[in-house]
Amino acid sequence: MTTSAIHRGLAGVVVDTTEISTVIEETNSLTYRGYPVQDLAARRSFEEVAYLLWHGELPDADRLREFRARERALRPLDRSLSELLARLPATCHPMDVLRTAVSLLGAEDPAEDDGSPAANRAKSLALLARLPVVVAADHRRRRGLDPVRPDPELGYAENFFHMCFGTVPAPEVVRCFEVSLILYAEHSFNASTFTARVVTSTLSDLYSAVTAAIGALKGPLHGGANEAVMHMLEEIGSPERAETWLDEALAAKRKIMGFGHRVYKHGDSRVPLMQEATDRLVARAADPEATRLATLHAALRQAMLSRKGIHPNLDYPAGLAYHLMGFDTPAFTPLFVMSRITGWTAHITEQLAHNALIRPLASYAGPAQRPVPAAVR
């Protein structure tokens, strides 16, 4: 079948409506359920933002208390998941660990899968509570350390540091992490969210949609870029090499990780806030290595702008921030998952509420119809 217009990568194609968030390219702005994300990041916790994305409104004090209590109670992992984690090869990428863990959680979920909004919200909350436990246990496993149990006295972000490192850093560091979680939570029909919606549109289950979304986020053109940014900074090595490295990389037609965006062409609305938070981490560290990395980071950003006029996306400052917080580079994209699970699952619910099977057309470019030759004997 031929079609008149082909939109490779679905660029510029509007495929559905959504009430969850909007990215306004012209004004470099992003709102979640109508609220500017910068204001949410300045005034609200990640748990409140998760509630907002799922329920459409911010929680009042009672609802927030109940939501937090339920999230904390759901954190502990079943033995089977802990055993599975221990059995995976140490070389397994943390995104593969997470994808496998979600698959197992789906296989073991005893809940009747009626796909109702209430059932899906309960599964979403369980994933929100448990994914950090998996990410932290895997982070420690790769360092040869035993897992640290979740602490129900600690908030979402603090508990995650506690499970990764056995301690909770200064409040400014926790806040910087929470800002990253809020900024990463939701971004309309990006590739991984769209993947989740495609899977959901076949009336498959929530775990299948999330497993597929993790696979889509892993790629370096999407969420995998935050990890790739750190590898790139390590490859460049020093601020003095930034310009020469960039010229060579562009001449070799390499994509520069953490730069460019399908929707924002004049800068990612989330970058200024994340960059400020990262700058605060650098100042706090007061460490020559952190200063050197930050200088290199700024030099590459400047060079990319002057050579190509291309701005950084959220993965650029987030990658450096996660490094400065002490996380291992391969764990950066799983941190993105811990946040985006909120957006993905909000979209799964929305897709189901007004479902239409997602099935585009293709313009055929293969050989014309021809007879099948006789079988070879």
Ligand SMILES: CC(=O)SCCNC(=O)CCNC(=O)[C@H](O)C(C)(C)COP(=O)(O)OP(=O)(O)OC[C@H]1O[C@@H](n2cnc3c(N)ncnc32)[C@H](O)[C@@H]1OP(=O)(O)O
């Ligand atoms: C949270 C997120 O997922 S944000 C995105 C994270 N991904 C990255 O950082 C990976 C690097 N960036 C990229 O590969 C791209 O910018 C994408 C995939 C994000 C967006 O791609 P598209 O919307 O398809 O932009 P497109 O590829 O058409 O780029 C337009 C032009 O800018 C160039 N360009 C865009 N981004 C980059 C980049 N990071 N490095 C070098 N050149 C780039 C393209 O080569 C193209 O140039 P051309 O017109 O001479 O061919």
Ligand SMILES: O=C([O-])CC(=O)C(=O)O
């Ligand atoms: O919107 C996109 O295409 C990618 C992105 O920034 C995100 O998912 O946060």
